[in-house]
Structures are given as structure tokens and as C-alpha cells.
Amino acid sequence: MTEMINLSRRHFMVATGAAAGGLALGFALPLENRIARAAGEAAGRLNAFLTIAQDGSVTFYSPFIEMGQGTYTSLPQIVAEELDAPMAAMRVEQAPHGDQYKIMFGGTQRFTGGSLSIRSSYETLRKVGAAARAMLIEAAAEQWGVPAGELTTEPGRVVHAASGRSAGYGELAPAAAKLTPPENPQLKDESAFRLIGKPVKRTDMAAKSNGSAIFGIDVKVSGMVYAAVRQSPVFGGAVKSFDAAAVSGMPGVIAVEPIPNGVAVVADSFWRARTALEALPVTFEGGEAAGFSSAGHAAALRGRADETGQTAEDIGDVAVAFGAAAKTLEAVYEAPFLAHVTMEPMNATAEVTADSCTVWAPNQGADTTAQVAAQITGLPLDRITVNTPYLGGGYGRRFMQDFTAHAVTLAQKVGRPVKVIWTREEDIQHDHYRPQTLAKHRAALDGAGRFTGWHTTLVGEGPIGRHLPQFMEDGLDTTVLDGAWRQPYAVANRRVDWVKHTHPTPIGFWRSVPHSFNGFFTESFIDEVAHAAGMEPVEFRRTLLADAPRYLAVLETIVAMSGYRPDVWNEGDTSYAMGVAVHESFGSIVGQVAKVSIADGQPVPHQFWCAVDCGSMVNPDIIVAQMESGISTGLSQALFEEIEMQDGRVVQGNFDSYQILPPHLMPQVEVSIIESGAEKGGIGEPGTPPAAAALANAVFKLTGERIRRLPFSRYQLTVKAT
Numbered sequence: 001m002t003e004m005i006n007l008s009r010r011h012f013m014v015a016t017g018a019a020a021g022g023l024a025l026g027f028a029l030p031l032e033n034r035i036a037r038a039a040g041e042a043a044g045r046l047n048a049f050l051t052i053a054q055d056g057s058v059t060f061y062s063p064f065i066e067m068g069q070g071t072y073t074s075l076p077q078i079v080a081e082e083l084d085a086p087m088a089a090m091r092v093e094q095a096p097h098g099d100q101y102k103i104m105f106g107g108t109q110r111f112t113g114g115s116l117s118i119r120s121s122y123e124t125l126r127k128v129g130a131a132a133r134a135m136l137i138e139a140a141a142e143q144w145g146v147p148a149g150e151l152t153t154e155p156g157r158v159v160h161a162a163s164g165r166s167a168g169y170g171e172l173a174p175a176a177a178k179l180t181p182p183e184n185p186q187l188k189d190e191s192a193f194r195l196i197g198k199p200v201k202r203t204d205m206a207a208k209s210n211g212s213a214i215f216g217i218d219v220k221v222s223g224m225v226y227a228a229v230r231q232s233p234v235f236g237g238a239v240k241s242f243d244a245a246a247v248s249g250m251p252g253v254i255a256v257e258p259i260p261n262g263v264a265v266v267a268d269s270f271w272r273a274r275t276a277l278e279a280l281p282v283t284f285e286g287g288e289a290a291g292f293s294s295a296g297h298a299a300a301l302r303g304r305a306d307e308t309g310q311t312a313e314d315i316g317d318v319a320v321a322f323g324a325a326a327k328t329l330e331a332v333y334e335a336p337f338l339a340h341v342t343m344e345p346m347n348a349t350a351e352v353t354a355d356s357c358t359v360w361a362p363n364q365g366a367d368t369t370a371q372v373a374a375q376i377t378g379l380p381l382d383r384i385t386v387n388t389p390y391l392g393g394g395y396g397r398r399f400m401q402d403f404t405a406h407a408v409t410l411a412q413k414v415g416r417p418v419k420v421i422w423t424r425e426e427d428i429q430h431d432h433y434r435p436q437t438l439a440k441h442r443a444a445l446d447g448a449g450r451f452t453g454w455h456t457t458l459v460g461e462g463p464i465g466r467h468l469p470q471f472m473e474d475g476l477d478t479t480v481l482d483g484a485w486r487q488p489y490a491v492a493n494r495r496v497d498w499v500k501h502t503h504p505t506p507i508g509f510w511r512s513v514p515h516s517f518n519g520f521f522t523e524s525f526i527d528e529v530a531h532a533a534g535m536e537p538v539e540f541r542r543t544l545l546a547d548a549p550r551y552l553a554v555l556e557t558i559v560a561m562s563g564y565r566p567d568v569w570n571e572g573d574t575s576y577a578m579g580v581a582v583h584e585s586f587g588s589i590v591g592q593v594a595k596v597s598i599a600d601g602q603p604v605p606h607q608f609w610c611a612v613d614c615g616s617m618v619n620p621d622i623i624v625a626q627m628e629s630g631i632s633t634g635l636s637q638a639l640f641e642e643i644e645m646q647d648g649r650v651v652q653g654n655f656d657s658y659q660i661l662p663p664h665l666m667p668q669v670e671v672s673i674i675e676s677g678a679e680k681g682g683i684g685e686p687g688t689p690p691a692a693a694a695l696a697n698a699v700f701k702l703t704g705e706r707i708r709r710l711p712f713s714r715y716q717l718t719v720k721a722t
Contacts, residue, residue, distance in 0.1 A: 056170035061095040064117040067391035069684040070622035073202045081195040082129030084153040094388040097366040111365035115586035115682020130185035139175040199621040215390045216362035219349045224417040228273040231262035231430050234287030234648040241283045247276040257413050259406050289504040289648030301438040301459045309499030312476050313485040316493030321453025325444035329532045334709040335517035337643035338434040344392020345427040346403035351417040356383045362391040364398045372401045376408045396509030400432045429650040432508025441525040449533040453493040483518030488551045489544040512685035515585040519689025523581035527697045536566045554591040557611035562593040575719050579698030581690035587681030588614040592690040596698035601716035605667040613674040614681040624671045630687020636661035638692035639712045
């Protein structure tokens, strides 16, 4: 991740041209130290990230998508800071696919995920805004015949204080477009920031509040028809036969067509398509997952917990530490398969002609969407247009473009624009799931109760290894290991092993990826070791984090915020306890304290205190919202969520059987942001990992039971007698 960020900082390019008679600036990451000119409005729109029109409006073409995390606010906020433009003038449009927008991994990739949007583009966005401001100042200086050094700006205007003259950016844009942009524009001193670090109102707030925002499921195209799909219930299965004649005479039915992994009915409305599909006789056969079950898979993982596999981390001498230990401790933790259950189920719209293909698809990587369309249609990428509407949730699910493949396939077959909408059942039963994973943690304690040895074995398979093996680290899958290795705790002898265990279930990226389970595993185990050492968990962490000042500052902040109590106490007839967890992911350190009680055998989270050190902030309101959202996600997966499989198929089908966190169980959340000045970390995912452990550690105090296998709904808990 650091390499990706540094690449974006080392290179800078600007492109100028006439865009609606105004100024167009472009940048790409990694960027060459050269200047390229875009010719005309079309070229400016395709190749530029920033345009300034004569009316003073500023359009930012975002390479990152908006799926609720605030990208369409924080990124233009950075540009507007250095441009010295009012946020009210900023407009955001989604950038099309293309090499000029690939900003990661040496300019080979573009996606929205990994909490990378701000931290991979922060410096470049500042330079783009600063370059535009410098060009506007130079244009004004030439028009007024004064030195550029005498000019300043105020939001949206260039000002010459000595003569009292000023001009709006829109007036100056045509002249500025003819100038050569500076390669290394002067950036503001951070002390002069008026937008960065401030709570700026979200640019998408009004549209999402009044219903005018267009999500994928809202897309309408002239002549569009609708499709409902049914895929093989067994992973890897195929359609053996279907009787199209049985439904072809039903109202509105246009076609019955095979699709990858299933069959679809196309009709003049989605309801008619779905109704006909439910009546369609279909026979499926085969499937590599036939006979697979999540219970059997869990048993297989447990059976491999003592294997060595591949050693991912080996510090000191774990064998010696355990050989000399006065006390040892072992604990096996398990996390189930999870679905994404985004608010908006999978959908896509496509139109295919002889020489072009246009796709409207919620996605987390427009280039991947374009490649899928190109592979199906045989058209070159420059004949593919990808439109990215708002996403009704992503969480990693929309990296996978199976739903787009359905839309493009059907549009090509029927010769009309087709909108595919998956039912919630299809969405849950044909997801790319968070992998089922197991960790066995072992601790060695010396005679003084010091934590001298830590040996972890992870058993499972991650999405990087499955889908992007080129990004593995020396053959190691970071989407299994992250959050388990490279711990900040001062344990002299540490070893982490990975036992790769493959299976036929589709897997993918899920919010915070391996941190979602490793945060639970590791922070629960730290509590276990603390109790085995006879120490209070917060004090135990203090001793282990003495040489990790950022982590220690986060810990001390949540202790102070919450008025942390190590004991169990009563308020009326209810017993309460607090649990703590601290975890780093995506460059940000997050600590949480949970106040919990037990009711009807289940945990009730009443309040969470959260501290986050993400280096420095762009928009504190968005950080708070993401921490709240991350805690909600973490509690939902801890308390309820689980995908079970039998005979190669998913048992759950809708929210009646796949429960998510209900509103009444969402606790009050208080968030504190620590600006340590460290390199920027991500925000979209780091709030999730500590939540389950903070909850579990409080539950242990209340009940004496260690919950090591999620979700909590498996258990019937009782408050222990005091």
C-alpha cells in the first residue's frame, strides 16, 4: 500500500485544453513529468479530471466511486482547498474507464476499495487544484498587466488588492486554458487550510435525500426491457434443460435465454419477468460444490490447525519460549462465511449494437466492467462505455461483475437494452462470500506472567489468492494474514503460519477483508492472555504497547472517553461490563470500548466509544460516519450474520433467515479523531475490525464465557453470579 501511495506522489502531469470555453486540467497516476494538451470539449471530458467552465462551475471527474463512504465530497474538497474554490461550485462526475484513470500498482489498476481513495491521491489532488489556481492567477496578471506575485485569490475569484480589481474564475478560464501549467505548483501551508480538516457538507446529500439520486436499479434507457435470472443452486452447476415454451405465452414475456451459470426470462417489466421465471421448468445438473457443507468445511479447518503450512512471520525463537514457559494457553477461533447483503441487490443495464456497448453498472472498478463487456461482445475497449451510477452499498461485492455479464449477454442476444435485477434470494445465494476462516492462537507466559511467545496458525483461503494471485507477498495471501501478523504488541518471540485450505465456494472481498475476522481473533486472544497472566486487559495492553506510541495514545483516549471500568456493575436490575479492543487496518489505528449487558441470552451493546488515528483528516464528519457505520457492520457480523451451506448450496435466502443488526441494537457511538501527523490511513473499513472483540471481551466479564466462534446468536448466555 505504501508503494502505491508513494508512486502517486512522485509523478505529476497536467493536460490543458478548451472545455466548454474554459480550463481543463488532467492528471493520471502514476503521472509522467510532461504536459499534454486535450483538444476540444470531448477530449477534455475524457482525459481531464478537472474542468472549469465560464460560468465558474468546477467539475471534478472522480476515478473513485461513491458507495456511501463520502468519496464525492472528500476528494473535491481537497481540490477546492488548493484551487481556492467554494464547495458550492464543485460538481462531481464519475470518470470513464481508461488507462489515464488507473492510479494504483504502477498505473495498472483502478478500483475503489482498500480504503485507498484519499490516501492514494491526496497529494496529487492538491497539486491539481494548486496548478489550476496558479494558471488563473497568471491569466489575470497578463490581462491586468501586473506581476502575478501581487495577486491573491478568494473563493472563486482572483483579486488585485492594490487596484481593487477582481475577476471570477469563469471569466479567466478561457485565457488560463492557453497557458502552460506549472509542474510543481506551490501548495498551501496546512495552517492556511479552510476546507481540509473541516466538516464540509456532503455533495450527494440533497440528491439522496430528495430521491433524485440515480442508483443502478433506477437506470432507465429508451426501449429498455427487464430480466430476472435464476442460477444453479449448486456452485459450479449448469443448466441441463429448460422449457421456454411453458412460459413464452405469459404476459410481457419477450425471451427465455441461457446465461452463464443459469437461465433468464426477459420481459417488458421486472415483475412479469420474475413471475415467468418462477413458472419456468428448469433442471440443473452437476456442480463442483455438490456435497460441500459449511459444517464439514469447519471440521476440515479444525483438523488442520496444528499443521505448519507456510510460515509468514518468524521473530525470535517461539520454540524456546514455549519450552521455557511456566504457563501456556491455546484458543481456536472461527468465523463463518458471510454475505454482503448490500442495500441495493445486484443489477446492471446494458445496450449492445454492432459497433458499441454501453453499460450502466454499479461497480468498484470501471475498467473491470469494461473488460467483461469487451470479452462478451468481442468489441475493443474503446467501443465500450461504462456509466457508474451511485452504489447502494459495495463492501467489496461489486468488484465481481457477474451481474454485468448477465446484462451484456442478454442485451446482445435480444438486441435491446436490458436491465438485469437479481432478487434478494439470488443476491444472497450467489454472492462471493467472506471466507470461512479459523485461527489457532497459542501463548507462552513465563513465571512472572510475561507474554514471551505467541504462535498463530491461520487456516483458510483468501480472495487475493483466488482472484489476484499476482498481488500475493512471496506466495503469502495477505487477505488471510493481515491483522494477524505484524502485531504492535511487544512479544519477543512470534510466529504466524498459514495453512491454505481450498474449497469450491465463491469468495470475495468483504468490508475490511481479513481484518474483519482477525480483529476479532487477535483482540479476543489478547484479553485471554491478560486474564491468564492475572492482569486487567487495559493494563496488560499498556505494558505491551509501551513502545508503540500511536497505539498507546488510541488506547488511552478510549479509556478516558468511556470512563472505562474494569469491573462488572449494576444499574437497577441490569449488569453491565466494558470490553476493549485496539486494531490497525489500512493504515489507521482504531480503538473501541463497548458497554454491554445481557438480555434474553444475548448481548446488548448500549454504547461504543471509538478513537481513530488516521494520520490526519480531510473531513471529520465523514470519519465519524464511517466509524459509526463500521461499528454497525462489525456488530451485525458478530451478533447474527452467517452463511450456511448444505449439499453445495446456500441455506439462507432472505432477511428472514439471514439476519442483520436491527436498529434497536445499534448502540450510541462517540468518536474521537486523533491527528498524529502520521501518513494518511484509510477510513472506510477500519471501524469494523475491533467491534466484535470489544463486544466479546465485555461478554466474558459478564458471563465468564469466551465466545470464539461467531455469531453470538449460536449461544444462550447467562450473567454469572457475583
